[in-house]
Amino acid sequence: MDYTRIRIDTPRLILRPFVAQDADSWFAIMSDPQVMRYWSHTAWQDRREAEQEIAGVIRAMAAGEYLKLAITAKPQDRCIGSCIFFHHHPGSQRGAIGYCLASDAQGQGYMTEALSHFFRFLQQEMSLRRLEADIHPDNLASARVLQRMGFVQEGLMRERWCVGGELSDSALFGLLLNK
Numbered sequence: 001m002d003y004t005r006i007r008i009d010t011p012r013l014i015l016r017p018f019v020a021q022d023a024d025s026w027f028a029i030m031s032d033p034q035v036m037r038y039w040s041h042t043a044w045q046d047r048r049e050a051e052q053e054i055a056g057v058i059r060a061m062a063a064g065e066y067l068k069l070a071i072t073a074k075p076q077d078r079c080i081g082s083c084i085f086f087h088h089h090p091g092s093q094r095g096a097i098g099y100c101l102a103s104d105a106q107g108q109g110y111m112t113e114a115l116s117h118f119f120r121f122l123q124q125e126m127s128l129r130r131l132e133a134d135i136h137p138d139n140l141a142s143a144r145v146l147q148r149m150g151f152v153q154e155g156l157m158r159e160r161w162c163v164g165g166e167l168s169d170s171a172l173f174g175l176l177l178n179k
């Protein structure tokens with residue numbers, strides 16, 4: 001599948017590939033300590049990190065390495081977050097997901113809306129059967145999103161991450177799409 005042509009419409013949102021022009025809004029998200037509190041790296045300090053990551057995402061999408069989409073709220077085209085599908089194991093019809101929303105876009109149900117359409121796409125267009133997510137055990141907003149989507153916690157991995165010198169466990173969640 002050509003990931004670069006994917007566009008998913010929901011009632012309030014559009015999920016589309018990242019473009020270089022997203023650098024300002026993506027940097028605003030990735031440099032926000034509230035958004036980055038439980039992320040896999042610390043908050044960015046330099047806008048060039050956003051430019052470099054977006055260039056990497058555009059390359060990876062073209063190579064089919066992973067699927068990462070910018071989330072925009074209609075009618076504007078500003079990137080307010082992202083969702084990603086990665087670690088695709090086609091034989092087992094499974095993979096992992098991740099997501100984030102800008103602070104000012106939280107608390108409005110946008111992620112639940114985005115993921116319900118994203119997961120339908122993964123199930124129907126990519127024949128996915130099982131999705132996995134690992135989150136910081138204290139990330140209650142993220143756990144609520146996963147539980148709303150039907151995920152259940154399946155395990156806990158101890159001291160799996162070290163971010164900014166802080167060790168943390170991973171709460172492992174799984175979703176069977178056809179159940």
Ligand SMILES: CC(C)(COP(=O)(O)OP(=O)(O)OC[C@H]1O[C@@H](n2cnc3c(N)ncnc32)[C@H](O)[C@@H]1OP(=O)(O)O)[C@@H](O)C(=O)NCCC(=O)NCCS
Pocket residue numbers: 034035036038039098099100101102105106107108109110111112113134135136139141142144145
């Ligand atoms: C995880 C994250 C995306 C959740 O964001 P969120 O805004 O809570 O999630 P949603 O967009 O689904 O919104 C749901 C919330 O909006 C409220 N809401 C308001 N209007 C709503 C609507 N029309 N429909 C559904 N929910 C609505 C819900 O009550 C819910 O709040 P609650 O969980 O306190 O009950 C966000 O906290 C985030 O980006 N965090 C930083 C990045 C991060 O940690 N990502 C996960 C790493 S694993």
